[in-house]
Amino acid sequence: MDKKPVPLEFEQPLELLAQQIDALEKQLADHPELDRDIERLQKQYDQLRRSLYSKLRAIDHLAIARHPQRPYTRDYFQRWDACWIELHGDRKGADDPALVCGLLHMGAMRVVAVGTQKGRSLRDKQQCNFGMPQPEGYRKALRLFHHAEKFRLPVVTLIDTPGAYPGMTAEEHNQAEAIAVNLLELSGLTVPVIAVVTGEGGSGGALAIGVANRILMLEHSVYSVISPEGCASILWRSADKVSEACQAMKMTAREIMQLGIVDGVIDEPLGGAHHDYDVAAENAKRAIIQQLEELSKHSAEEIRRDRQNKFRRIGAFAEA
Amino acid sequence: MDKKPVPLEFEQPLELLAQQIDALEKQLADHPELDRDIERLQKQYDQLRRSLYSKLRAIDHLAIARHPQRPYTRDYFQRWDACWIELHGDRKGADDPALVCGLLHMGAMRVVAVGTQKGRSLRDKQQCNFGMPQPEGYRKALRLFHHAEKFRLPVVTLIDTPGAYPGMTAEEHNQAEAIAVNLLELSGLTVPVIAVVTGEGGSGGALAIGVANRILMLEHSVYSVISPEGCASILWRSADKVSEACQAMKMTAREIMQLGIVDGVIDEPLGGAHHDYDVAAENAKRAIIQQLEELSKHSAEEIRRDRQNKFRRIGAFAEA
Amino acid sequence: MDLKEWFASRQKRNETHLVKQPLTTEEYCALWTQCFQCRELLYTRDLRNNLHVCPKCQYHFRIGALQRIEQLTDPDTFEEIDPDLVSTDPLGFFDTDSYPNRQAEATRKSGLKEAIITGLCKIDSLKAALGVMDFGHFGGSMGSVVGEKVTRLTERAQEKKLPLILVSSSGGARMQEGILSLMQLAKTSSALKTFADEGLLYISILSEPTYGGVTASFAMLGDIIIAEPGARIGFAGRRVIEQTIKQKLPVDFQTAEYLMKNGQVDLVVERQALKETVARLIRFHQPPSPAPAFVERKDRKTVTTAKKS
Amino acid sequence: MDLKEWFASRQKRNETHLVKQPLTTEEYCALWTQCFQCRELLYTRDLRNNLHVCPKCQYHFRIGALQRIEQLTDPDTFEEIDPDLVSTDPLGFFDTDSYPNRQAEATRKSGLKEAIITGLCKIDSLKAALGVMDFGHFGGSMGSVVGEKVTRLTERAQEKKLPLILVSSSGGARMQEGILSLMQLAKTSSALKTFADEGLLYISILSEPTYGGVTASFAMLGDIIIAEPGARIGFAGRRVIEQTIKQKLPVDFQTAEYLMKNGQVDLVVERQALKETVARLIRFHQPPSPAPAFVERKDRKTVTTAKKS
Numbered sequence A, B: 001m002d003k004k005p006v007p008l009e010f011e012q013p014l015e016l017l018a019q020q021i022d023a024l025e026k027q028l029a030d031h032p033e034l035d036r037d038i039e040r041l042q043k044q045y046d047q048l049r050r051s052l053y054s055k056l057r058a059i060d061h062l063a064i065a066r067h068p069q070r071p072y073t074r075d076y077f078q079r080w081d082a083c084w085i086e087l088h089g090d091r092k093g094a095d096d097p098a099l100v101c102g103l104l105h106m107g108a109m110r111v112v113a114v115g116t117q118k119g120r121s122l123r124d125k126q127q128c129n130f131g132m133p134q135p136e137g138y139r140k141a142l143r144l145f146h147h148a149e150k151f152r153l154p155v156v157t158l159i160d161t162p163g164a165y166p167g168m169t170a171e172e173h174n175q176a177e178a179i180a181v182n183l184l185e186l187s188g189l190t191v192p193v194i195a196v197v198t199g200e201g202g203s204g205g206a207l208a209i210g211v212a213n214r215i216l217m218l219e220h221s222v223y224s225v226i227s228p229e230g231c232a233s234i235l236w237r238s239a240d241k242v243s244e245a246c247q248a249m250k251m252t253a254r255e256i257m258q259l260g261i262v263d264g265v266i267d268e269p270l271g272g273a274h275h276d277y278d279v280a281a282e283n284a285k286r287a288i289i290q291q292l293e294e295l296s297k298h299s300a301e302e303i304r305r306d307r308q309n310k311f312r313r314i315g316a317f318a319e320a
Numbered sequence C, D: 001m002d003l004k005e006w007f008a009s010r011q012k013r014n015e016t017h018l019v020k021q022p023l024t025t026e027e028y029c030a031l032w033t034q035c036f037q038c039r040e041l042l043y044t045r046d047l048r049n050n051l052h053v054c055p056k057c058q059y060h061f062r063i064g065a066l067q068r069i070e071q072l073t074d075p076d077t078f079e080e081i082d083p084d085l086v087s088t089d090p091l092g093f094f095d096t097d098s099y100p101n102r103q104a105e106a107t108r109k110s111g112l113k114e115a116i117i118t119g120l121c122k123i124d125s126l127k128a129a130l131g132v133m134d135f136g137h138f139g140g141s142m143g144s145v146v147g148e149k150v151t152r153l154t155e156r157a158q159e160k161k162l163p164l165i166l167v168s169s170s171g172g173a174r175m176q177e178g179i180l181s182l183m184q185l186a187k188t189s190s191a192l193k194t195f196a197d198e199g200l201l202y203i204s205i206l207s208e209p210t211y212g213g214v215t216a217s218f219a220m221l222g223d224i225i226i227a228e229p230g231a232r233i234g235f236a237g238r239r240v241i242e243q244t245i246k247q248k249l250p251v252d253f254q255t256a257e258y259l260m261k262n263g264q265v266d267l268v269v270e271r272q273a274l275k276e277t278v279a280r281l282i283r284f285h286q287p288p289s290p291a292p293a294f295v296e297r298k299d300r301k302t303v304t305t306a307k308k309s
């Protein structure tokens, strides 16, 4: 991360304080007496910063999860294994840049890594469909899942997508089937699967690489059945109810952990992962390796049953 | 077959005799004495007919195999099981009419049936690409092969294709991979596979549904590594050497049987299958059922090894 | 109401049709139905006797789970399982109204407790496990209960070695249960994986409309996939797609026939032929006895599994 | 000629380059090579030292099997297997000349007995089974011998649990062996199926040009598929396709980069990085010891297979 983090809307008060401090510091040379004020403001700043991030609303988490400077899949892969090997293509006519697949080392382990990629530059974003995979992307991932099964390699997936691409050819190439088959095949793998929601976990398009033995979420990442915008427009019939939708759907890492679906929340640098890619990558790596080491004690059949039981248990209902 | 068989070039002498006989028969009423001539000609006709078909050249077999009235895959399926169930699509964006797949009964047995379809009407022919499947067609067949494996159903394939379609999108969708994967997967099936060359067996596009425990060929069908036209233009650099190419490649049923690749030759009605669809279908059915009954005595693993051994043995070489 | 009550009330409705006297508006509406497609005014009873398919234009009217069950199963053979499974309100979800209120409202409208009815039945004398979704209840949305009922039905079918038939009709996942609804996609697909590994048959029937999370899970995982004529089936909704690609879609986009052309379904079957087709498919996939030698391996497999459980 | 002879003769060629005296035309041509792509005149020895890649434009010159083996393997580690397998003339094939004569001619030109060399070797100290095709011999066409050698190599690799690397370069099946050539597609693919079931690694490397029956069998079946930059790879040839669709194809059609864009290859790797990439891939796929518990099942499988053989 070369550029300084761009402040989000809810971070404005913090930004103002920072500017005041800068201003005073410029005059410090001529007016040494200012340094007590600066000290005072600095304290205020630190307090405000801590308090601000300690009581974020769901929509604030969403803003951080969608921050344009948010680290993406390639940023993590690169930091985990500088000479990771990317593998391309579904072998049947397409190589979807929105779904990055490769072989990489994580500490002492070798894993098959799969993740959605939003794209940084505009051209990049367009190629990646802003992180919305095509059916061909999910089929490339499926090919790698089978590769992992064949060579007894654990699978690590990184989830950061608004959802599967809703396009005409995507439908014609059976987006629904591509997702469904991945759900089915992932549930049958006998090697460990770890899924990490690094940004947005958007609906079926996220779950298609998310049927894992352990699901982790970054502190400010979100995971939901439908985009808050979609939810607001359908249930509230109004676009400006997004904040309400975020809250109602319980989409933040902590809430989803409480619902018993997520197995761990990964700390982010204060203010969000975009403040320090290396720390974010390191935290994620440590959490993943820990889970993998735990799972590596189990037999192939236990690994599979563990994953199937995990999802078998999910659901809230009563027998009236 | 409603229409009367259209005579082929090499059948012209026969056709002429037939016309003479017709002419005489018209005058028979007024000139009863003609009936001895008619009898004589009829004898000649029968002799010529037998001798003609007893010493056909390779290119004559090719002509019969390509006869526009030749029965196609759907004609056989229809006659084997009037209420066979056609299954469509590769589930991923296409349903190739050039490769027909379905579930049907053959006598007491239930089989998964797959075959290339040339198409009868012009519109039909164009939709079927004149019997040249797209990669999507081979992938539909593959889906059905896996269906057969799952439900322990034998596979019966009918081969009548000039070859896989050589088109731009066919290449982009990886025609080569579609064929190669079918070769691989067919060789791994643990249910019996019977392949019947009913017309043209054209190169890899034919083999892609031809890796079988038993390979049968109709009497006048042909099977070759490249089309005679292609062979002539490459090796003789001349389009009018097709006959030589046919002869040199040893592509007729009997020749290929002698090479030890084909397990049986199925009789056709005199003059070719297009003279009587029902007889052709019945002969093929009997031959297939016989092979299936023989194979059904073997275990799953034996079936698979039998097929792999069959191909493992094919090849002519010396250890100099 | 349960099946018996429903058949009873249906009987009553029929009788009222027979009464000869001036009709109230309700009675008139109950008596006549206009075809959405050809606009023909149809005598409701004829329509029902024609399986809710317009005799004029073959338009397939959307039907409820109970009608579907009546159409597909042999009389009095359907035994419902898990009839009392009901949603709770895990998120305490409130938009312009609370989730519990919306559930009550849905039940008032549909007369059903949830968007799917599951059970065991006979189809042309063949035992089968059958689940039928009802778009009339909460838009056929899949929440925890639909996911759980589909999963339990799949497990029951596996345990009894029965073919599984699921008739889908859904707008997608149920937002009011948030992430729990999404996870039902994985839960049902995972159950179907174990089911498939046993070599058992699953026929998926797609009816108007089938979208979102249901299409992206069990609906697209059938060994055989059948769609009803004209049914609209897809992952994303037409409007969302048009907004995304900023262009109009063909009129027949996402129709059963369109999917067929694009290789996404095995068969498009008219309602009149549906039961017979399903029966033929089940029969075709039932192993004969004695099975040929190459089936032996699978038998062994099945036995060991039986031991396990 | 065998490998030793070849290395010897290669040594001699180098020496002649060092002789300082007026050159004959042959010597001149041996000394200088013009790049097909950028037309640059290159000093042949520099070109060879650069693995036959143009230093100016990175054009990858077609190389023979022996050069490829020298480039990919550790010095003196390549042990050829089945060096004496030669074609017979099963069809008594005669076009404008007899097949045996054409074979003799091909051998005169290439100095090889057949279009592929197979053997065991070490790549960056890692044991591997390596097969390399040579387009210079009979257009790299696959007849019975190529099929048999690929199959035997695959079986050897399986028996020794070694990774398999095949470098393809072929115009397709060998017409002069008719249907026997076609059947080699099935034979090699069938061997690869058994190999794959053992969980062993197969890396397929596609070099200029790879077409027809070779692409439609083992070349496209790699766990990992690598193509060399600019290599043309396909099933049908460009001319055939243009005649069929009656339109011109894009210039980069069927190039490695084009295939990459269409998801048909995993990697496009420059020759300078090829050996290292292959070594890294082999190393990555080698199970560590002790293996984690979930690998155990595979071990058991392997053991039982070992018992079988």
Ligand SMILES: [Zn+2]
Pocket: C035, C036, C037, C038, C039, C040, C054, C055, C056, C057, C058, C059
């Ligand atoms: Zn109508």
Ligand SMILES: [Zn+2]
Pocket: D035, D036, D037, D038, D039, D040, D054, D055, D056, D057, D058, D059
């Ligand atoms: Zn150059």
